[in-house]
Amino acid sequence: MQDTEYHGRGGPLSVEDKRWWSPLLPAFLNAGRELGYKVIDPNGPEQTGFSVADMTQHGGERSGVSEGYLKRATQRPNLHVVSKAHVTKIIFDKNKRATGVRFLHRGKIRTVSARREVVLSAGAVGSPQLLMVSGVGPAEHLTQHNIPVIADVPGVGENLQDHPSIFGLTFTVKQGSGTDILQLANPVNVKDYIRNRRGPLTSPTAVEGNAWSVNESGEDDPQWPDLQYLFMSGTPFSDWGIYIVDVLGFRRDFFNEYFGSLLGSLGFNIGPMLTRPKSRGTIRLQSSDPQRPPLIDPNFLSHPDDVKTFVRGIKFVLAIGNTSSLRVDHEAKFHDKHLPGCERERYGTDDYWSCYTRQMAQTTYHPCCTLKMAPSSDPLAVVDHRLRMRAVSGVRVVDASIMPDIVSGNLNAPVIMVGEKAADIIKEDWGQGS
Ligand SMILES: Cc1cc2nc3c(=O)[nH]c(=O)nc-3n(C[C@H](O)[C@H](O)[C@H](O)COP(=O)(O)OP(=O)(O)OC[C@H]3O[C@@H](n4cnc5c(N)ncnc54)[C@H](O)[C@@H]3O)c2cc1C
Structure with missing residues (x-):
C-alpha cells in the first residue's frame, strides 16, 4: 500500500511491497483495527497505525546502495574502489x-x-x-x-543515540499459524525464489509488520509516536536454539532458562522500540591502535523516561496479543514465565516490566549522532x-x-x-x- 504523493518513482533506492507473508501478518493488521488503528503506508502522511513492512528490494531481490548507486558508477574514470582496506589515519598538515x-x-x-x-x-x-x-x-x-x-x-x-528495542515479548500460536524458520529454505521455496522471485525467501521474516501507537507521554503531539512495534512472525526459540539465540546475543544459560520449555514452538514476537530515546552514550578509544575496536557505550535507559516509555510499550504489546484476531483466531498465548533476574518483582506490575526492560533492552542497530x-x-x-x-x-x-x-x-x-x-x-x- 503506497501513498503516491509520498513515493517517488524511478530513483536509485527501490522500495517494494512484500511478496510473501505469514498467516500472522493479516492477523496483526486486524489486531490494529480492533484497537482502533488504521492500516497505513509507513512512508505516507500518517504516523500512527499498523503497517506491512516496506522492503528495500528490487524484483524480489535485496537491493541497497551497492545496486542503486555504486554499481551504476563503476565505469566512471574518477571512481576507484579498494575493498578490504582499513583506513588508519586522516593526515592533517600544520594548518x-x-x-x-x-x-x-x-x-x-x-x-x-x-x-x-x-x-x-x-x-x-x-x-x-x-x-x-x-x-x-x-x-x-x-x-x-x-x-x-x-x-x-x-x-x-559524544551524543551516541540508537533506537533501543526489546526482543523477547513472545507469543506461541496454534499449529499452522506460525512460520517454521527451519522450513523456509526447503527445496520448494528455493525453486520458487530462483524461478519466480516469489515465496518466503523474498521476505525477511524478521520484521513482517510495524505499528506506531498514539503518543501518551503528554509531552508531544499524540500523533507523533514515541514507540514503534516490530512484528516478527518468528521467535527466539523457533529454530530450537540453533542460530537466533546467538544473533540476538542471549546468554545460553539465560536462553535455556527463559525459553527452554518452548524450543521448536511456533509463534510471534512483538518488539517495542523507542523512536526518540532520551539517553545518550559515547564512542571512546580503548587504544590508539586504529585496528582495535573502540569502546561503544550506548548508555541505554540512563534517562528514566526511557524505561517508562518502554513499560507503556510493553502494555501495548500485550494488548495487541490479546485481540481476538490473534488470541482467538490463532490461539496466541503470551510467554508469561517470570523473567530470570526479575524474581524480586511481582509479575505484571510496572516494577516488573521496568525490570524486564532493563534485562532485555538492546540495540536495533541504528547508532548515530x-x-x-x-x-x-x-x-x-x-x-x-x-x-x-x-x-x-x-x-x-x-x-x-x-x-x-x-x-x-x-x-x-x-x-x-x-x-x-x-x-x-x-x-x-x-x-x-x-
Ligand atoms: C544488522 C543491521 C540491521 C539493520 N536493519 C535496518 C533496517 O531494517 N532498516 C533500516 O532503515 N536500517 C537498518 N539498519 C541501519 C542502517 O543499516 C544504518 O543506519 C546505515 O547503514 C548507516 O549508514 P552509515 O553510512 O552511517 O554507516 P555504515 O553503513 O555502517 O557504513 C560505514 C562503512 O564504513 C566502513 N568503515 C568503518 N571504519 C572504517 C575504516 N577505518 N576503514 C575503512 N572502512 C571503514 C564500515 O565497514 C562500513 O562499511 C540496520 C543495521 C544493521 C547493522
Missing part, C-alpha cells in the same frame, strides 16, 4: 587541513592524497574513532592514549550545516554520525538521503554542475 588518508591494504600501509577534501563515511562508530586516532577529539581523552592533539573537539564520540551537526554555540557541535568539520578544514562527514538527534524512523533511507544531499553540496561548493 589543520586534511591532505589525505593512510590505509592498510593486503598488509601494506598506503597513502592517498586529497586534492580538495576528504569525505569521511565510516559510520557512527567508525567515523569518530578514525578522527580520534588521527588527533581530532576530546583533548584529554586523546592525551590519555598518547595521541598528539591536532584539534580539541569535545563533541567527537556521534559527530553532531550544530551551530558553533553548541559545545558538542562537530560539523556545520554543509557537513564540514568545524575545527579542522578539508573534512566533510557524510554518514549517520552527523544527525543531531536520531530520526524517529529506521535509519537506512535517511542516511542515504544525507549522502544524496552531500553530493549536491559538494558539487555546489566546488562549482561543479549537477
Whole structure:
C-alpha cells in the first residue's frame, strides 16, 4: 500500500511491497483495527497505525546502495574502489587541513592524497574513532592514549543515540499459524525464489509488520509516536536454539532458562522500540591502535523516561496479543514465565516490566549522532550545516554520525538521503554542475 504523493518513482533506492507473508501478518493488521488503528503506508502522511513492512528490494531481490548507486558508477574514470582496506589515519598538515588518508591494504600501509577534501563515511562508530586516532577529539581523552592533539573537539564520540528495542515479548500460536524458520529454505521455496522471485525467501521474516501507537507521554503531539512495534512472525526459540539465540546475543544459560520449555514452538514476537530515546552514550578509544575496536557505550535507559516509555510499550504489546484476531483466531498465548533476574518483582506490575526492560533492552542497530551537526554555540557541535568539520578544514562527514538527534524512523533511507544531499553540496561548493 503506497501513498503516491509520498513515493517517488524511478530513483536509485527501490522500495517494494512484500511478496510473501505469514498467516500472522493479516492477523496483526486486524489486531490494529480492533484497537482502533488504521492500516497505513509507513512512508505516507500518517504516523500512527499498523503497517506491512516496506522492503528495500528490487524484483524480489535485496537491493541497497551497492545496486542503486555504486554499481551504476563503476565505469566512471574518477571512481576507484579498494575493498578490504582499513583506513588508519586522516593526515592533517600544520594548518589543520586534511591532505589525505593512510590505509592498510593486503598488509601494506598506503597513502592517498586529497586534492580538495576528504569525505569521511565510516559510520557512527567508525567515523569518530578514525578522527580520534588521527588527533581530532576530546583533548584529554586523546592525551590519555598518547595521541598528539591536532584539534580539541569535545563533541567527537559524544551524543551516541540508537533506537533501543526489546526482543523477547513472545507469543506461541496454534499449529499452522506460525512460520517454521527451519522450513523456509526447503527445496520448494528455493525453486520458487530462483524461478519466480516469489515465496518466503523474498521476505525477511524478521520484521513482517510495524505499528506506531498514539503518543501518551503528554509531552508531544499524540500523533507523533514515541514507540514503534516490530512484528516478527518468528521467535527466539523457533529454530530450537540453533542460530537466533546467538544473533540476538542471549546468554545460553539465560536462553535455556527463559525459553527452554518452548524450543521448536511456533509463534510471534512483538518488539517495542523507542523512536526518540532520551539517553545518550559515547564512542571512546580503548587504544590508539586504529585496528582495535573502540569502546561503544550506548548508555541505554540512563534517562528514566526511557524505561517508562518502554513499560507503556510493553502494555501495548500485550494488548495487541490479546485481540481476538490473534488470541482467538490463532490461539496466541503470551510467554508469561517470570523473567530470570526479575524474581524480586511481582509479575505484571510496572516494577516488573521496568525490570524486564532493563534485562532485555538492546540495540536495533541504528547508532548515530556521534559527530553532531550544530551551530558553533553548541559545545558538542562537530560539523556545520554543509557537513564540514568545524575545527579542522578539508573534512566533510557524510554518514549517520552527523544527525543531531536520531530520526524517529529506521535509519537506512535517511542516511542515504544525507549522502544524496552531500553530493549536491559538494558539487555546489566546488562549482561543479549537477
Ligand atoms: C544488522 C543491521 C540491521 C539493520 N536493519 C535496518 C533496517 O531494517 N532498516 C533500516 O532503515 N536500517 C537498518 N539498519 C541501519 C542502517 O543499516 C544504518 O543506519 C546505515 O547503514 C548507516 O549508514 P552509515 O553510512 O552511517 O554507516 P555504515 O553503513 O555502517 O557504513 C560505514 C562503512 O564504513 C566502513 N568503515 C568503518 N571504519 C572504517 C575504516 N577505518 N576503514 C575503512 N572502512 C571503514 C564500515 O565497514 C562500513 O562499511 C540496520 C543495521 C544493521 C547493522
